[in-house]
Amino acid sequence: GFSVFRACTQDRGTSCMPCTNGTYTEEPNGLLKCFSCKNCDEASGLTVLHQCQVFKNTICGPLNGYFCSGKARGGGCDQGQKHTICRAGERVKSQESSIADTECEECPDKTYSDGSLETCKPHTE
Numbered sequence: 001g002f003s004v005f006r007a008c009t010q011d012r013g014t015s016c017m018p019c020t021n022g023t024y025t026e027e028p029n030g031l032l033k034c035f036s037c038k039n040c041d042e043a044s045g046l047t048v049l050h051q052c053q054v055f056k057n058t059i060c061g062p063l064n065g066y067f068c069s070g071k072a073r074g075g076g077c078d079q080g081q082k083h084t085i086c087r088a089g090e091r092v093k094s095q096e097s098s099i100a101d102t103e104c105e106e107c108p109d110k111t112y113s114d115g116s117l118e119t120c121k122p123h124t125e
Contacts, residue, residue, distance in 0.1 A: 001054035045080020
């Protein structure tokens with residue numbers, strides 16, 4: 001939460017100044033200025049999970065309907081990707097989550113699915 005205001009000399013110790021709004025540092029440091037807070041960009045499929053504070057960077061997560069396809073250093077997500085939608089003739093093998101995409105699987109012969117079902121249903125004759 002601080003950066004160097006005035007470096008130490010023979011006569012005095014280092015003076016620090018607090019980070020301003022929109023900036024942060026997470027550890028003791030010798031930086032002359034604080035880091036800019038991360039922006040959770042909707043175009044990258046991201047939303048804010050935890051706001052930036054002077055001692056901790058923003059933590060982003062995937063938007064609704066997206067999953068985290070790239071982990072960020074320090075936690076959270078740095079890239080969101082839209083969930084796959086199964087096509088007609090495929091079943092949902094595993095449901096999507098915030099950390100995994102939907103897995104689709106082809107229905108066996110003589111069965112069908114509209115793409116939203118977890119099981120394929122037999123064709124009626």
